[in-house]
Each structure stands twice: as C-alpha cells, then as structure tokens.
Amino acid sequence: MSPPESEWFKVQTIPNAGRGVLASKRIPAGTLILNSQPAAAHVIFRQYRKEVCAFCFAYDRGRTLAVRENEVGKVFCSVECQAQWVLDQGDVGVAAWRELQRYVMLKRKFVLDFAGLAPVGAKPGLDVIRATWRDAEARRRAAMEGKGGKRGPKANANQSVDPDILGLFLSGLLYHAKYPDKWRDEVLCLAMDEEPYKSLTDLEAHSNAFAQLASILPAELSTSLNDNVCQVLTQAGSHNAFGIRSGSEDGEEYMGYSLYPAASYFNHSCSPNIVKKRVGREWEFSSARDIEVGEECCITYLGGDEKDLTVDERRTRLSDVWGFKCMCTRCSTEASR
Numbered sequence: 001m002s003p004p005e006s007e008w009f010k011v012q013t014i015p016n017a018g019r020g021v022l023a024s025k026r027i028p029a030g031t032l033i034l035n036s037q038p039a040a041a042h043v044i045f046r047q048y049r050k051e052v053c054a055f056c057f058a059y060d061r062g063r064t065l066a067v068r069e070n071e072v073g074k075v076f077c078s079v080e081c082q083a084q085w086v087l088d089q090g091d092v093g094v095a096a097w098r099e100l101q102r103y104v105m106l107k108r109k110f111v112l113d114f115a116g117l118a119p120v121g122a123k124p125g126l127d128v129i130r131a132t133w134r135d136a137e138a139r140r141r142a143a144m145e146g147k148g149g150k151r152g153p154k155a156n157a158n159q160s161v162d163p164d165i166l167g168l169f170l171s172g173l174l175y176h177a178k179y180p181d182k183w184r185d186e187v188l189c190l191a192m193d194e195e196p197y198k199s200l201t202d203l204e205a206h207s208n209a210f211a212q213l214a215s216i217l218p219a220e221l222s223t224s225l226n227d228n229v230c231q232v233l234t235q236a237g238s239h240n241a242f243g244i245r246s247g248s249e250d251g252e253e254y255m256g257y258s259l260y261p262a263a264s265y266f267n268h269s270c271s272p273n274i275v276k277k278r279v280g281r282e283w284e285f286s287s288a289r290d291i292e293v294g295e296e297c298c299i300t301y302l303g304g305d306e307k308d309l310t311v312d313e314r315r316t317r318l319s320d321v322w323g324f325k326c327m328c329t330r331c332s333t334e335a336s337r
C-alpha cells in the first residue's frame with residue numbers, strides 16, 4: 001500500500017494527526033504540488049441529478065443541463081462529456097447504471113430522502129455494525145446461490161431505497177472492478193472510520209443499499225461485489241470525502257461528495273498553507289505562500305470560515321463534522337494562552 005509520491009513532498013506520521021504531507025524541499029508560493037486525479041468514488045445527490053454534469057461536475061446556476069441520458073439517469077454539460085463518461089464507465093458500467101436507474105424508478109414510492117432527515121437513535125457501535133453487515137452479506141450469498149433469496153427488483157421488497165448511497169456504492173464498485181491495484185494500493189490505504197454511521201437508520205440504509213445493488217447488478221459486476229467494498233467506501237468516505245460544490249473552492253451548493261485517495265493525506269490547519277481548487281472533476285493543490293523544507297502542508301477543512309472563528313468554535317465545528325480535535329499549530333497555540 002502506498003501514499004502518493006512527489007518531488008515536492010513526502011507523506012509521514014505527524015504527532016497527534018495520523019499521517020500528513022511534509023515539504024521535502026522548499027516550495028515557492030503558487031506552486032502546483034498535486035493533482036488529485038479522478039475520484040475513486042463519488043455521488044451527485046439526487047436532488048442535483050439534472051443540474052450537475054455526471055462527468056465534469058459542471059453546474060449552471062441550477063439550470064437543467066442540455067444533454068440528458070434518461071436511461072442512466074444522468075445529465076451532461078456537453079456531448080463531449082457524455083462521450084467521455086460512456087468511455088470511462090465502459091459497457092458493463094453503463095449497463096449497471098441503466099439497471100440502477102430502472103430499479104430506482106420502479107421503487108420510487110420507497111425512495112426516501114435520508115439526507116434531509118435528522119439521525120434517529122444512537123450512533124451504532126462496532127458489534128451492531130458487524131452483525132448488520134454480516135446479515136446483509138449472508139442475504140446476498142443466499143440470493144446469489146438461489147437459496148431462498150431473490151434477485152432482481154422483487155428482492156428486498158418494501159425496503160426503503162436511497163439512490164445517493166446506491167450511486168456512491170456503484171461508482172466505487174466500478175472503480176474497484178476496473179482498477180483492482182489502485183483499490184488495494186490507494187483506497188485501502190486511507191484513514192478509515194470504523195464507526196461511520198450517524199444512526200441505526202443510517203447503518204440500515206447502507207446495508208440495504210448493498211443488498212439491493214447485489215440483486216440488480218449485471219453478472220460481471222455482482223461477482224466482484226461484497227460487503228467489504230461497500231463498508232470500505234463508507235469508512236473511508238467518513239474521514240476523506242471532498243464536497244462537490246458549485247464554486248471551485250467552497251461555493252453555496254453542496255451537490256455531492258467524492259473520494260480522492262491521492263489527495264487525502266492533507267491534514268487540516270486553521271492557518272493553511274495550501275489552497276485547493278476544483279478543476280472539473282479533479283482537484284489541484286498549490287502552495288498559498290513559500291513553504292520551507294520539513295513544514296507540514298495543510299489545507300483547511302473549514303472552507304475559509306476558520307479566519308473568523310475562535311479556537312473553541314473551530315474545534316467544535318471540526319469535531320462535529322469530522323470527528324477530531326484540531327491539533328494544528330494555530331489551535332494549539334491559541335488554546336494554551
């Protein structure tokens with residue numbers, strides 16, 4: 001397993017913050033030090049499905065985009081993006097998105113907007129998480145082997161359907177099937193949150209989505225689907241997701257999120273020295289000022305709000321959203337005053 005390599009930095013253990021990115025030589029201001037490459041998995045939330053280009057994530061102030069592919073439930077900003085998307089997904093991928101879209105349409109009265117719901121009940125612990133996924137995997141195996149389980153839209157009848165989780169899982173599964181080496185060397189290398197579910201409902205939504213996907217995927221893909229792939233996507237997403245927003249940095253609309261393994265080693269700082277910029281479906285990371293050898297290269301996870309917040313406010317927000325206590329130099333200095 002391998003973190004990204006670069007002429008500008010190396011990934012190393014940082015006290016109190018896991019691994020981080022350290023400058024291996026002096027980085028002049030304005031230097032591009034990393035391009036994220038395309039995401040290993042992503043989701044455009046269902047409410048934005050007609051407004052965000054499925055290939056380059058372009059958004060035109062809420063307008064429905066011109067090129068629509070209803071069979072797969074996607075829109076594109078141009079025929080070029082549509083063609084690129086088809087190429088990128090391959091025949092199996094396009095067939096899988098078609099099945100998924102058909103399933104969501106058939107089950108539309110069971111579609112719930114979980115994103116808009118407040119978490120219900122306590123955050124599930126490891127034992128409950130393991131038991132729930134074990135059960136979902138057993139149901140999948142039974143269905144595959146024809147032992148009482150069903151395949152197709154009649155399987156998992158009356159279960160709620162969450163198209164956002166289904167979409168995230170399918171995009172990650174396609175990446176897993178297409179790039180097994182990158183999955184092993186990059187995705188499995190990420191920091192994982194072993195308890196990523198906000199509530200029991202959230203856990204069930206994820207395990208149900210896995211079972212539903214397993215019941216509808218084309219045979220070429222369903223054989224490589226297992227609960228581990230979906231669990232990894234959720235565990236890694238919790239610690240490493242990048243928001244897909246309408247602006248290039250942190251605009252107003254939160255339209256989805258994605259997982260970029262190579263870009264997931266930047267820790268947060270409340271006085272960041274790296275700026276990130278979304279360029280289409282990739283991110284670029286550049287030095288905001290001169291950075292000396294051995295200095296940690298950090299982005300902000302607070303989208304610029306860190307400038308106006310107190311140390312307590314910053315730490316509370318990072319703890320609520322990301323689940324960690326900020327140990328950056330600015331917070332450590334201000335907290336010790």
Ligand SMILES: C[S@@+](CC[C@H](N)C(=O)[O-])C[C@H]1O[C@@H](n2cnc3c(N)ncnc32)[C@H](O)[C@@H]1O
Pocket residue numbers: 016017018019020190191239240264265266267268269322323324325326327328
């Ligand atoms: C995107 S990952 C960054 C890379 C991560 N440190 C690793 O080892 O893979 C985000 C996680 O890093 C840790 N982290 C990032 N910034 C931090 C900070 N300022 N203080 C403490 N922990 C931090 C938190 O555990 C957070 O959930």
